Amino acid sequence: MAEFTVAVSNPEDGMTYQVDVSDQDANRFIGKEIGEDVDGSAVGLSGYTLEITGGSDDAGRPMREDVLGPDLKNVLLKGGTGYKPQTDGERKRVTVRGREVSDNTRQINAKITASGDESVADLLAEE
Numbered sequence: 001m002a003e004f005t006v007a008v009s010n011p012e013d014g015m016t017y018q019v020d021v022s023d024q025d026a027n028r029f030i031g032k033e034i035g036e037d038v039d040g041s042a043v044g045l046s047g048y049t050l051e052i053t054g055g056s057d058d059a060g061r062p063m064r065e066d067v068l069g070p071d072l073k074n075v076l077l078k079g080g081t082g083y084k085p086q087t088d089g090e091r092k093r094v095t096v097r098g099r100e101v102s103d104n105t106r107q108i109n110a111k112i113t114a115s116g117d118e119s120v121a122d123l124l125a126e127e
Contacts, residue, residue, distance in 0.1 A: 002026040002103050006043050008050065009111040010120050017124045019043040029108060034065045034099040037113065045123050047116025054081065055101065055108040063097045063105070070102035 003022040006029075010017070021029075021043055028042040032052055040048030055063045062082045067073050074095050077083040082096045101108060112120065 002030055002105075004029060004101075004105060004108050006050075006108045006110055008043055008045070008120070008124070009053075009109070011111060012115070013120075015120070017120065019124060029101045029105075030103070032101050034063060038110065040112070040116070043110075043124075045112070045116065045120065047118070048112055048120075049114035050110040051113045052101065053109045053111055055097075055105050057097045057104045058106045061095055061097050063099055063101075065099050067096055067098040068100075069098040070100040070104065071098055072096070073098060 001023060003020070004026050006019045006021055008017045008019060025042040028038060032038060034052050034054060036052055038050045038052060040046065040050050061072070064081050067075060072095055074093055076091055077094050078091045079085050083092055083094050097104070
């Protein structure tokens with residue numbers, strides 16, 4: 001069974017909320033890619049819409065938007081997600097995960113794109 005930690009970012013107040021999802025709610029994310037919308041009820045935000053902005057796998061490797069599929073790839077990077085060069089022109093071969101959410105994904109980053117009636121803090125209140 002798939003289990004994720006979804007980091008939900010609220011651009012209105014600048015807060016980020018971490019929500020653990022599993023079972024059927026987690027299955028709503030499987031097969032989705034970075035940039036796609038997901039119904040917010042999967043993380044307890046009914047009436048909201050979330051956009052997937054990134055994530056990482058169980059080893060901490062980041063998902064990259066320009067790598068197709070859910071698999072690991074060795075890519076030569078000159079900057080961006082997964083690599084920060086120390087000098088001008090520096091490049092490095094880095095292992096990253098593709099942009100599709102799979103069972104190997106452990107964290108998904110998402111932002112709220114459409115708001116519902118209730119406030120996010122009320123819906124995701126920590127007990």
